[in-house]
Amino acid sequence: MNSARRSFAGALAAMDVVIEVMDARLPGASCNPMIEELRRFRNRSCLKLLNKADLADPDATREWIAHYNTQPGVLAVAISAKHPADVGRIPALARQLAPHRSGAEKPLRMILAGIPNVGKSTLMNALLKRRVAKVGDEPAVTKGQQTLDLGPGMTLTDTPGLMWPKIEHDADGFMLAASHAIGRNAVIDEEVAVNLGTILLARYPAFIKTRYRIDTIGLDGEGLLEHIAHLRGCVRKGGGFDLEKAANVFLTDYRAGTLGRISLETPESRQRMLAAVAKEDGATA
Numbered sequence: 001m002n003s004a005r006r007s008f009a010g011a012l013a014a015m016d017v018v019i020e021v022m023d024a025r026l027p028g029a030s031c032n033p034m035i036e037e038l039r040r041f042r043n044r045s046c047l048k049l050l051n052k053a054d055l056a057d058p059d060a061t062r063e064w065i066a067h068y069n070t071q072p073g074v075l076a077v078a079i080s081a082k083h084p085a086d087v088g089r090i091p092a093l094a095r096q097l098a099p100h101r102s103g104a105e106k107p108l109r110m111i112l113a114g115i116p117n118v119g120k121s122t123l124m125n126a127l128l129k130r131r132v133a134k135v136g137d138e139p140a141v142t143k144g145q146q147t148l149d150l151g152p153g154m155t156l157t158d159t160p161g162l163m164w165p166k167i168e169h170d171a172d173g174f175m176l177a178a179s180h181a182i183g184r185n186a187v188i189d190e191e192v193a194v195n196l197g198t199i200l201l202a203r204y205p206a207f208i209k210t211r212y213r214i215d216t217i218g219l220d221g222e223g224l225l226e227h228i229a230h231l232r233g234c235v236r237k238g239g240g241f242d243l244e245k246a247a248n249v250f251l252t253d254y255r256a257g258t259l260g261r262i263s264l265e266t267p268e269s270r271q272r273m274l275a276a277v278a279k280e281d282g283a284t285a
Contacts (some may be wrong), residue, residue: 002165004159004160004162005034005038005162007145007159007160008035008038008111008159008162009038009114011111011145011159012038012039012042012111012183014109014140015044015096015109015110015157016034016044016045016097016098016108016109016110017037017044017045017046017047017097017098017108017109017110017111018045018046018047018110018111018113018121019047019049019090019094019110019111019112019113019156020032020035020046020048020049020113020114020122021049021051021112021113021114021118021119021120022048022049022050022051022083022114022115022118023050023051023052023118023119023179023181024050024051024052024053024055024056024061024064024078024178024263025052025055025056025057025179025262025263025264026175026176026263026264026265027048027050027064027068027143027265028064028172028180028265028267028270029171029172029175029176029265029270030114030115030118030176030181030265031048032113032114032115032162032163032164033164034162034164035113035114035162039141043073044073044201045073045074045075045097045098046073046074046075046097047074047075047076047077047090047093047094047097047266048074048075048077049066049075049076049077049078049079049090049123050064050065050077050078050079050202051079051080051081051118051119051123052080052081052118052119053078053079053080053086054080054082054083054257054261055257055261055262056078056261056262056263057261057262057263058261060263060265060266061078061092061263063266063267063268064076064266064267065077065078069268073097073243075093075097077089077093079123079199081119081122081123081126082122082126084126086166087123087126087127090123090127091127091151091154093152094108094110094154095108101153103152103153105154106153107153107154107155108153108154109155109157110150110154110155110156110157111156111157111159112124112156112157112158112159113162114161114162114165115161115162115163116160116161116163116181116182117161117179117180117181118161119183120158120159120161121158122174123270124156124158127150127156128148128150128156128256132146132148132158145157145158145159145160146158155256156158161181163181163268169273169274169277171273173187174191174192174195174196175199175264175265177192177266178192178193178195178196178251178254178255179254179255179264180255189244189247189248189251190225190243190244190247192247193221193225193246193247193250193251194221194222194224194225194247195221196221196250196251196252196264197220197221197222197224197225198220198221199264200218200254200262201216201219201221201224203262203263203264204260204262205261205263205278207241207259207260207262208224208259211253211258211259212227212228212231213231214227214231214278224250225243225246225247225250226241226243226246227244228249228250229241229242229245229246232245232246232249234249
């Protein structure tokens with residue numbers, strides 16, 4: 001990741017606009033603070049793309065768009081990289097952020113950035129209308145930078161998924177793992193699923209009730225996982241629930257959008273989380 005950071009920082013010096021791809025279901029957690037730090041240091045404008053918006057709660061997404069659009073030098077929009085109409089808007093949106101760059105002599109130079117598995121490669125392929133980047137439902141698919149012509153007077157540099165050295169908040173780590181931005185070898189699926197269940201029981205109990213045919217009153221994340229194990233026949237040889245298998249069932253349902261359009265955080269909930277962390281840190285200082 002240190003190498004990826006240096007590579008991104010070096011490329012950024014020659015760019016006009018940063019296109020940052022985030023997961024619309026968790027924009028705060030999937031916004032890389034290193035990208036923000038580096039682009040502000042270089043005084044570069046940023047087009048924030050809340051990708052996978054078709055999987056996210058539209059009300060929460062509208063709140064996030066309004067939140068980011070109050071920030072200087074930022075334009076935020078919701079997209080699905082799988083929808084050509086959404087992708088087709090991106091070049092014109094980027095031009096709004098650097099109107100002084102146009103034509104062959106002063107091409108608009110854009111750099112595509114974001115954490116792993118937020119859909120950058122899918123977006124890159126859609127923008128170029130051909131397969132130029134490997135796509136997969138695993139983090140760290142893109143391995144190196146490549147710069148391509150996006151059209152007359154426009155270039156786009158793709159970069160590998162960039163994570164910061166330490167995820168500061170446990171809540172962010174769980175959300176990122178649930179959304180597959182962190183590889184399975186770095187997390188315990190059962191813990192991730194229990195945390196996800198706790199969030200969804202609080203925010204979207206009707207989705208849980210409908211999908212898994214269970215009364216959610218008084219239910220917690222662990223109880224939900226046990227119910228899924230029972231419902232889906234996730235049992236170990238010799239008896240007992242296979243909670244790891246049940247966790248994979250639950251996480252797959254969330255990631256695929258089978259449960260419904262879900263957002264794991266809103267600007268308000270993120271502010272509450274950060275305030276609670278600050279209060280706890282102050283109490284232990």
